[in-house]
Amino acid sequence: MTSVNLPITIKCRIGIDDRDSQRELEDFIGTVANAGCDTFIVHARKAILSGLSPKENREIPPLNYDSVFAVKQAFPELSIIINGGIKTIEDAESLLKKTDGVMLGREAYQNPFILNEVDAVFFGTATNVQTRTETLQKFMPYIEQELERGTPLHHMTRHILGLYKGQKGGKNFRRHLSENSYKKTADIGVLLDAISYVD
Numbered sequence: 001m002t003s004v005n006l007p008i009t010i011k012c013r014i015g016i017d018d019r020d021s022q023r024e025l026e027d028f029i030g031t032v033a034n035a036g037c038d039t040f041i042v043h044a045r046k047a048i049l050s051g052l053s054p055k056e057n058r059e060i061p062p063l064n065y066d067s068v069f070a071v072k073q074a075f076p077e078l079s080i081i082i083n084g085g086i087k088t089i090e091d092a093e094s095l096l097k098k099t100d101g102v103m104l105g106r107e108a109y110q111n112p113f114i115l116n117e118v119d120a121v122f123f124g125t126a127t128n129v130q131t132r133t134e135t136l137q138k139f140m141p142y143i144e145q146e147l148e149r150g151t152p153l154h155h156m157t158r159h160i161l162g163l164y165k166g167q168k169g170g171k172n173f174r175r176h177l178s179e180n181s182y183k184k185t186a187d188i189g190v191l192l193d194a195i196s197y198v199d
């Protein structure tokens with residue numbers, strides 16, 4: 001058997017309840033780094049464990065990017081990836097000046113087309129910039145293959161509900177998929193009908 005050296009990654013927040021000082025955060029990072037972890041994805045808000053639901057914990061505790069920048073300064077040898085509330089490529093570019101990476105959570109799911117620019121902007125890859133509909137057409141053979149295997153349509157379409165976010169007809173595209181994809185008889189026609197709202 002061959003062994004592969006994968007980076008060891010931990011995802012954490014900047015604090016929990018009243019344990020939210022920069023010193024405690026850096027003690028934690030230092031301790032985990034000493035155990036062999038070299039990559040940290042840091043969600044730049046603390047978690048309030050008593051009283052807030054997981055959803056509220058993603059919205060209510062304020063973002064504190066400075067805390068993550070300070071971690072990077074304290075541990076320049078570690079790979080520090082910042083996360084929390086990042087919604088644009090421009091924000092990501094700016095945050096990358098002070099960190100080693102950026103993680104998009106909800107925005108990547110709610111507005112997946114944002115990822116279309118990533119290769120060109122961050123990796124210098126000359127991409128064929130595709131339209132949303134071209135992207136969808138590339139996804140379709142996979143959807144058809146899965147339908148043939150008996151996978152329900154909504155298992156695939158729920159990941160593309162936000163593909164046309166902010167575009168003319170995008171809300172109707174989303175609504176049509178939401179209302180029809182879960183039906184037992186739902187086939188690729190549901191998706192084609194949804195596309196007709198945005199074409």
Ligand SMILES: Cc1cc2nc3c(=O)[nH]c(=O)nc-3n(C[C@H](O)[C@H](O)[C@H](O)COP(=O)(O)O)c2cc1C
Pocket residue numbers: 011043058083084085086103104105106107
């Ligand atoms: C539905 C949902 C489930 C999540 N589950 C986890 C999880 O299991 N573990 C985790 O570390 N973060 C989890 N997160 C948090 C995200 O990884 C991310 O840290 C958080 O959404 C903040 O980033 P964002 O503002 O870019 O979304 C979840 C987020 C959402 C929306």
